Amino acid sequence: MIAWANGCGALVYSDDGVAAASGPNRSEAERAAYRRLAEITPTAPLASFGSSDLSGAKVSQVVCTSNAR
Secondary structure, rough: OOOOOOOOOEEEEEEEEEEEEEEHHHHHHHHHHHHHHHOOOOOOOHOOOOOOOHHOOOOEEEEOOOOOO
């Protein structure tokens, strides 16, 4: 799905799909994954604004390298 170095990878999901993305830290990786999920389901951007309960989107897993910022 994704590959990264010196940062984090995040996997998010909703009833409508799954998306993964990477970033230099946990929050940036999650934000990027929610943006990708938004390409599948229009309610996913709500999760980026703190309304993940309304969007139905959840973080499944975040994995970071030891030198993530």
